[in-house]
Amino acid sequence: MLDQPIASRPSETDAAQGPAVVRFAGDSGDGIQTLGSEFTKSSALSGHGFMTFPDFPAEIRAPAGTTFGVSAFQIQIGGDRVKTHGDAVDVLVALNPAALKTNLAALRPGGLLIADRDAFAKRGLEKAGYAANPLEDGSLDGFRLEAIEISRLTREAALPEGVTKKEAETARNFWALGLVYWMFSQDRAPTAAWLKSKFAKRPEIAAANMAAMDAGHTYGDVTDMAPPPRLRVVTPSSPRPGTYRTLTGIDGMVLGLAAASALSGLRLHYCSYPITPASAILHGLAKLGGDGVATFQAEDEIAAATAAIGASFAGGLGVTGTSGPGMALKAEALGLATAAELPLIVIDVQRAGPSTGMPTKVEQADLNLALHGRHGEAPLPVFAASGPGDSFETVIEAARTAVTYMTPVIVLSDAYTANAAEPWRLPDVDALADIAVDRDIDPEGFHPFRRDAETLSRSWAVPGMTGLAHRLGGIERSSGSGHISYDPDNHQEMTDLRAAKLTRIQAALPPAKVTAGADAGRVLALGWGSTQGALKTAVEDLAAEGHAVGHLHLRHLSPLPRGLAEIFALYDRVVVAELNSGQLRAHLQGLFPHVSFRGLNKITGQPFTVAEIDAALREDLS
Amino acid sequence: MNVINPDLAAPDTDAATELTARDFTTDQEVRWCPGCGDYAILKAVRGVLAEAGRRPDDVVFISGIGCAARFPYYLASYGFHTIHGRAPAVATGVKMANPDLDVWVVGGDGDFLSIGGNHLMHALRRNVDLNLIMPNNAVYGLTKGQYSPASATGMRSPSSPAGSVEAPVNAALLALGAGARFIARSADTLQDHLPGVLKAAQANKGASFVEILQNCVVFNDGAFEAVRDKGLTADRTLRLEHGQPMIFGKDRDKGIAVDWQTGTARVVPVGDGGPVYDVTDHDQTNLALATILARMDAPDLPLALGVLYHAPADDFTVQRGDAPGRVIGRADLTGLLAAGKTWTVGDADVA
Numbered sequence: 001m002l003d004q005p006i007a008s009r010p011s012e013t014d015a016a017q018g019p020a021v022v023r024f025a026g027d028s029g030d031g032i033q034t035l036g037s038e039f040t041k042s043s044a045l046s047g048h049g050f051m052t053f054p055d056f057p058a059e060i061r062a063p064a065g066t067t068f069g070v071s072a073f074q075i076q077i078g079g080d081r082v083k084t085h086g087d088a089v090d091v092l093v094a095l096n097p098a099a100l101k102t103n104l105a106a107l108r109p110g111g112l113l114i115a116d117r118d119a120f121a122k123r124g125l126e127k128a129g130y131a132a133n134p135l136e137d138g139s140l141d142g143f144r145l146e147a148i149e150i151s152r153l154t155r156e157a158a159l160p161e162g163v164t165k166k167e168a169e170t171a172r173n174f175w176a177l178g179l180v181y182w183m184f185s186q187d188r189a190p191t192a193a194w195l196k197s198k199f200a201k202r203p204e205i206a207a208a209n210m211a212a213m214d215a216g217h218t219y220g221d222v223t224d225m226a227p228p229p230r231l232r233v234v235t236p237s238s239p240r241p242g243t244y245r246t247l248t249g250i251d252g253m254v255l256g257l258a259a260a261s262a263l264s265g266l267r268l269h270y271c272s273y274p275i276t277p278a279s280a281i282l283h284g285l286a287k288l289g290g291d292g293v294a295t296f297q298a299e300d301e302i303a304a305a306t307a308a309i310g311a312s313f314a315g316g317l318g319v320t321g322t323s324g325p326g327m328a329l330k331a332e333a334l335g336l337a338t339a340a341e342l343p344l345i346v347i348d349v350q351r352a353g354p355s356t357g358m359p360t361k362v363e364q365a366d367l368n369l370a371l372h373g374r375h376g377e378a379p380l381p382v383f384a385a386s387g388p389g390d391s392f393e394t395v396i397e398a399a400r401t402a403v404t405y406m407t408p409v410i411v412l413s414d415a416y417t418a419n420a421a422e423p424w425r426l427p428d429v430d431a432l433a434d435i436a437v438d439r440d441i442d443p444e445g446f447h448p449f450r451r452d453a454e455t456l457s458r459s460w461a462v463p464g465m466t467g468l469a470h471r472l473g474g475i476e477r478s479s480g481s482g483h484i485s486y487d488p489d490n491h492q493e494m495t496d497l498r499a500a501k502l503t504r505i506q507a508a509l510p511p512a513k514v515t516a517g518a519d520a521g522r523v524l525a526l527g528w529g530s531t532q533g534a535l536k537t538a539v540e541d542l543a544a545e546g547h548a549v550g551h552l553h554l555r556h557l558s559p560l561p562r563g564l565a566e567i568f569a570l571y572d573r574v575v576v577a578e579l580n581s582g583q584l585r586a587h588l589q590g591l592f593p594h595v596s597f598r599g600l601n602k603i604t605g606q607p608f609t610v611a612e613i614d615a616a617l618r619e620d621l622s
Numbered sequence: 623m624n625v626i627n628p629d630l631a632a633p634d635t636d637a638a639t640e641l642t643a644r645d646f647t648t649d650q651e652v653r654w655c656p657g658c659g660d661y662a663i664l665k666a667v668r669g670v671l672a673e674a675g676r677r678p679d680d681v682v683f684i685s686g687i688g689c690a691a692r693f694p695y696y697l698a699s700y701g702f703h704t705i706h707g708r709a710p711a712v713a714t715g716v717k718m719a720n721p722d723l724d725v726w727v728v729g730g731d732g733d734f735l736s737i738g739g740n741h742l743m744h745a746l747r748r749n750v751d752l753n754l755i756m757p758n759n760a761v762y763g764l765t766k767g768q769y770s771p772a773s774a775t776g777m778r779s780p781s782s783p784a785g786s787v788e789a790p791v792n793a794a795l796l797a798l799g800a801g802a803r804f805i806a807r808s809a810d811t812l813q814d815h816l817p818g819v820l821k822a823a824q825a826n827k828g829a830s831f832v833e834i835l836q837n838c839v840v841f842n843d844g845a846f847e848a849v850r851d852k853g854l855t856a857d858r859t860l861r862l863e864h865g866q867p868m869i870f871g872k873d874r875d876k877g878i879a880v881d882w883q884t885g886t887a888r889v890v891p892v893g894d895g896g897p898v899y900d901v902t903d904h905d906q907t908n909l910a911l912a913t914i915l916a917r918m919d920a921p922d923l924p925l926a927l928g929v930l931y932h933a934p935a936d937d938f939t940v941q942r943g944d945a946p947g948r949v950i951g952r953a954d955l956t957g958l959l960a961a962g963k964t965w966t967v968g969d970a971d972v973a
Contacts, residue, residue, distance in 0.1 A: 045965050190963070241968030243960065255959055262955040267946060269718055288958065292950040294718055294942075299744040303711035306704065306741075310684070310715025313702055314723065316946075318715060336705050426964070429956045463682045463700035463716070463723050471648075471694050473703030483650065484695065 019049070019078020021086030022180060024173075025103040026095030027064050028057055028071040031173040036073025037421075038177060038194065042186045044246050044423055047239070048077040051533060052421040053085030053607070058276065058360045065127035067098045074106075077184070080239070081540075083533030085420065087609035091183070093176050095119060095150070097128035104140075113143045114179065116172060118151035146225060150175050150216075157215035158208035167205060171212035178216025183225075188213055240425055247424035249417035249530075250277075252391025253321070253347060254284035258293060259392070260345075260399030261317055264435035269311035270319045271296040271304040276359040277415045278323045278349040301326040305333035305346070312342045313472065315462030317399060321347035323415075324366050325355065331373050334408055338378040338498065340472045341449070341458050343402035343409075345395070350414040352605040361605030362416035364529050365580040370410045371558055371587065377495055379502050381405075382558040384412040386532035389424045391417060394555060400435045405501050406457040412557070414579075416607045417530040443467030449482040456501045506559035512567055514550040516540050520570035521548025523620045527577045528554040528584060531608050535577055538613035547621050557584070560591070568595045573620055575600050577613060641675055643668035648698045659810030659836035660689060663757055664696055666813065667726075670820040671699075674724075681724045684713040686733040689764050690757040690836075693728040707738025710745035713752050714938070720946050721939035724824065726753045731772040732762050735791045739771075742831075747801040749828040751937040755820070756831070757810070758793060759838035760845045767841035774845075794916035794930055797831045798909070804830040805912065805931045809849035810837060815861065815927060822929055828937040848925050858920060862928035867901040870924050877901030878923070880914055887914050887923060906932040 022039070026032045033054055043050050055072040062069025076086030088108035094100040096119040107113060120135050134140055135147045154175040158168035174191075181188055192210050199206035219225075247255075261268035272282040274297065286295045294316075298304035301322055308318030322330065327348045337344040350366045352358035370382045383398050385391040391413060398409040441459050448470040449458050461468035470482060478485035479493050514524070517539040527535045532553050539551035552567060554560070568574055576585035577600040585599040600616045602608060646668045654660045671681060681699035685691035687706035694701025700723075704712045713727045727745075734742045734756045745752060760772040761779070768781040772793065776785040797805045804826040808816040816834065823830035835846040844850060848858035856872040868878040869892055877892040880902040890900045905911055912931035919925055950958070 041963055045963070047965070047967070239967045241966075243964050243966045245960065245962060245964045258950055258958055259955055262950040262952055265949055267719065267949045269715065271715065292948045292954060294944060296714070296718060298711065299740055302708060303714075303741055303744070306708040306711040307715035307718070309704075310702075310712035310717075311719040312715075313712070314682075314716040314719035316715075316719035318719075332705055333708070340702070426959050429952050429959070432952075462720075464680055464720055466677075466679050469678050469698060469700050471701035471703065473694070473701075474705060475703060 019076050019082050019086070020090045020184070021074065021076045021088065022091045022093070023072060023074040023089040023103060023106060024093045024176070025070055025072040025099035026173065027098070028059065028062055028069045029064060030071070030095050031170070032056075032071040032073050032095075035173045035177050036075065038191045039180065039186075040075055040246060040421055041190055041194075042181065042188075043075065043077045043184075044244065045190055046186050049080055049082040049239075049423060050075055050077045050421075051082055051085045053416070054419045056360060058358070065096060065098055065124050067102050067128055070099050070102045072099070072103055081537065083537050084607070084610060087611045091180065093180065095172065095176065097124045097130055097134070100134060101128045101130065107143060109142050111143055112146065113140060114146045114148065114176065116150035116176075117147040118149050120147075148219070153215055153219065154212045157211045161207040161211055162204045163208045168208055171209045174209045175212040175216040178213035179220050181213070182217045182220030188217060242425040244423045244425050246421050247388040247392070248419060248421045249385065249388045249391045249413055250280040250284055250419070252385065252388045252424075253281050253395055253413065254288075256392040256395030257281075257285065257319060257345075257399075258288065259429075259432065260396050260435065261293065263396065263432055264317060264399065264403055264437055266315070266317035266403070266437060267292070267294060268319065269294045269296065269308060269316045270321065271298050271308040271311065272321045273298050273301045273304045273326060275301075275323045275326045277351060277418045278321045278326070278347065280418065281321045281347065281349070301329035302333060305330040305344075306336075309333060309337050309340070309342055309344055312337075312344055313340070313462070315460075315464075317343065317345075317403070319345040319347070321349065323349045323351045323359070324353045324357070324369075327366055327369055328373070332375070334380065335374050335376060335378050336474050337408040338374070338380055339474050339476075341406040342472075343399075343406055343460070345398050345402055345409050345411060347395070347411045347413060349418050350412060352415070352603070358605045360415060362414050362530065362579060362607055363603060363605065364412075364414060364531075364578050365583065365603065366412065367557065367578070367580060367583040367587075370412055377498070379499050379558070380407055381409045381502065381505055381556070382412065383409065383555055384529040384557055385417060386529055386553055386555065387417055388420060388422050390532075390555070392424075392427075396432070401505060403435055403437060404457060405455050405505055406460060407501060412529060414530050420530075439465070441465070441468060446470075447482040448472060449477060449479060454504070456497060456504055502559045506562060509556055509559070509561055511563040512552060512554075512561040514552050514567060516551040517543035518548045518550045521550065522572050523549045523617055524568065524571040524574045525549060525551045525577060525613070525617060526554070526574050526584075527551075528557060529578075531577055531579065534608040534610050534613055537610045538617060541610070541614065542617055542621070549617055549621060554584075565592060568592060572596065573598060575617060575620055577601075577608065577616075579603060579607070641672045641677075643672045646671045646678055646681075646698050648696055650695045652696050653692065654689060655840050657839040658689070659759065659838070660693075660757060662810040662813060663690075663755075663816070663834055663836065664693065666816045666820060667693075667755075668697070670817050670824060671697075673821065674824055676724045680722065681726070682713075682716055683726045683728060684709045684716065685728045686738055687764070688730040688732050688762075689759075690728050690730040691733065707733050707736070708741060709733065710738060710741040710750075710752065710754065714745055714748070714750050717750055717752065717939060718942075718944055721751065721944055722946075724753075725751070726755065728755050728757070730763075731756065731758045731760060731770045731791075731793070735771045735793060735796070743796075743800040746797055746829045746831060748938045749801075749803055749935055749941075751827055751939065752829055753820075753823050754829060754831045755823070755834060756793060757834045757836040759836045759842055760790070761838050761842035763838050763841055773842075779841075792916060793833045795913070798912055798916060798931065802831045802931070803828050803933045803935055804929070805916070806831070806929045807833045807835070807925075807927050809835040809846060809927070811849055812927070819928060822932070826932065826934060828935060848920060849927075858924055860918070860924040860926050862904045862906070862915070862926055862930065864904055864906045864929065864932075866904055868904050869901060878918075880911065882910070885910065885914060887918055889923065906930070909933070
């Protein structure tokens with residue numbers, strides 16, 4: 001979050017205006033994600049802070065109108081303090097009955113519900129399992145319902161552009177977008193430009209969609225559908241000057257890896273096997289082209305990991321990326337990279353498991369696997385990215401660590417961070433530090449396990465270099481010569497050396513720091529990974545009320561940062577919030593037996609809401 | 623973009639320096655069982671390397687797990703003893719990072735046909751420029767004698783006391799099915815034959831698959847009688863030579879005639895015993911013939927040795943256009959970060 005604007009404490013007025021949460025929902029064929037990304041872009045260009053949350057089914061094309069085929073996109077827009085996609089939805093757009101059924105629970109009482117009345121006909125209602133039309137039976141009385149004939153109005157607006165009736169009707173997502181643009185006074189021009197270029201070969205389709213968008217906008221104007229008072233969105237008051245872009249967690253990983261390559265001068269070799277949600281990293285890097293970045297779609301997860309190891313052995317920057325089930329398959333390769341002491345980055349975009357689980361949903365349950373899931377004693381660094389921007393920084397730090405200490409590094413992301421988007425201030429590339437690669441190796445007395453006294457890193461000689469030919473392998477090696485050794489004392493020494501590397505890494509990493517709320521007091525809220533936004537928001541709100549609660553977020557899970565024991569001692573209790581059943585808490589309890597830990601845990605495939613954390617922390621504070 | 627590590631592009635050793643097998647020999651004590659066929663294979667490999675003249679610094683040996691996987695420790699080149707079955711995948715990564723290297727992959731029948739069958743298949747179909755040599759002893763030696771995917775049906779072993787019921791893999795046929803463009807077969811005992819086959823494999827730019835029948839003296843002694851018993855070899859094997867009639871036998875009195883209609887081969891008498899025009903010429907570019915040759919075996923037909931199939935094509939790194947020296951520079955990175963829609967907070971307008 002380095003490049004996020006520094007949050008200023010909101011005044012009473014700011015809080016009343018607040019940010020707004022909008023959720024678009026429809027069938028997976030309705031273009032909901034397109035709608036979401038266009039609204040995000042327009043929000044960004046209007047200078048809003050935002051965080052998005054695409055919530056789509058794993059099915060590529062589920063049967064139309066079914067509840068399991070519903071695709072949704074949520075965005076929170078507003079001032080500086082937007083750090084999550086928002087808890088309760090202020091405006092829900094439901095394009096069919098199934099979308100209403102699966103998303104209504106998210107709408108806050110009194111919230112605005114915009115529904116396409118035309119889609120609530122007999123067939124659609126039956127498919128969604130409604131016995132009666134909810135738009136007419138009074139069941140939505142607790143909300144502000146705007147049931148609009150969106151399909152008819154779209155058809156009327158789009159047909160004159162020379163498209164078929166079917167093509168005209170598919171533009172209804174843009175009609176809805178136009179209405180929401182009107183509601184938030186946002187500019188339609190960027191979306192119009194995008195439509196023109198997207199449908200350059202079918203200008204009549206572009207025109208139909210633009211006509212629909214304009215019609216939706218006009219509808220708001222003409223009917224004067226006054227927005228609810230909470231929707232007076234404030235623009236950020238104090239963003240840091242600079243150039244911004246929208247960044248997802250996947251973008252952060254892709255650009256971070258590209259940056260690691262540029263900073264180290266090592267050619268990037270990203271080896272991966274398609275798996276949701278990690279595949280998008282492969283797509284992103286493949287799109288950069290072969291010039292400077294090499295991608296390899298391996299035959300399986302094991303080949304992806306071992307090819308990356310091969311690329312590192314030969315002098316490249318070997319990286320593999322996957323999600324939970326794939327991570328399990330790479331375990332043996334991690335042992336090899338640890339034993340051979342080769343740099344390797346392994347990205348695990350966690351999803352809900354076990355087994356196939358829920359591939360598009362979030363969970364932080366691979367932590368135990370990352371920390372402990374290897375044969376033998378094979379300690380290695382485990383870092384976690386706390387958001388899209390932090391993905392960029394974390395992956396660069398992982399590369400720096402892998403190369404500096406000659407070790408595999410695991411980087412944890414998750415399905416939430418991967419797909420969420422936030423505004424990101426572009427870093428000054430010239431200010432990014434080089435990742436030093438020392439290839440100036442003296443052949444005199446060389447052996448592959450000759451070590452740097454400070455980092456304990458071995459010399460990274462690569463095939464092709466003169467006079468440095470050597471053999472590596474998984475069999476235990478003599479610490480003095482690199483030759484095969486079954487000597488008992490040597491195995492102890494090598495095991496200790498591998499562990500000592502982690503200690504050296506810990507010494508070089510920044511110490512732990514409380515980043516929000518009170519520096520000492522009743523409760524420390526501790527988290528890692530994508531829960532950062534919700535935790536920070538909840539803690540800041542509670543601290544503003546005068547509660548003695550602080551927030552500490554861990555990027556470095558192995559080795560843990562220095563100074564944790566001292567910080568823990570400053571609070572009565574440490575609440576460890578994570579989207580698993582308590583993996584980090586159990587780990588910490590073993591390391592800090594005298595600290596009072598409590599777990600705040602959730603495994604629903606959904607991220608924490610601020611309200612959930614707020615409620616849990618209040619329990620500990622009362 | 624900038625070019626790094628000029629060593630990657632270093633030229634081969636100057637021609638004046640003659641290399642010998644000794645230049646490829648490490649100081650490591652070779653730890654195979656006395657009488658193991660791997661000794662002979664190692665000797666042949668060292669000789670071929672010396673003759674090929676690549677500097678040891680540009681040669682890489684990658685192996686998996688098993689008896690044969692100890693190869694890298696005994697060769698004074700770069701080497702990597704990896705994990706069971708995965709050597710072809712590791713080697714693919716090596717080749718992507720540096721296409722100039724002469725990369726050899728050594729794996730037994732367990733490595734290549736069993737746990738790593740998938741990786742072998744894909745290295746072959748991608749035509750990665752690797753010399754994949756498979757000492758096949760038709761048994762799991764390092765784990766003390768269980769039957770392997772290459773073992774004959776009925777083989778009794780600690781894990782198949784009543785005899786294995788499984789049909790063995792035909793490695794050459796498997797490689798053909800995977801789309802391999804260089805497939806050869808030889809044997810540990812055939813020191814007048816094996817080096818030539820290895821040399822041809824190394825010369826091929828692409829995936830070269832060489833099955834080397836290898837005797838395991840401890841767990842599967844005599845499995846390949848046809849190549850082990852000098853008295854039988856001439857009559858039980860056929861040495862292939864591209865463009866030459868397929869003639870074999872101690873007295874060179876037998877030939878192989880292919881019936882293209884049925885896709886079968888039969889033995890025909892040659893010389894005093896019959897007309898030579900019945901005998902089919904070996905054509906190593908002929909996929910149909912390679913399929914027939916790969917299947918030939920006792921008792922009716924001789925085992926085909928030599929290059930069964932060789933149809934060169936662009937290798938993987940050429941197809942991919944890998945440029946190992948190309949790395950993103952800071953200027954490229956600046957452009958990448960700003961690609962797409964950006965907006966500026968401060969004095970400038972939306973970009």
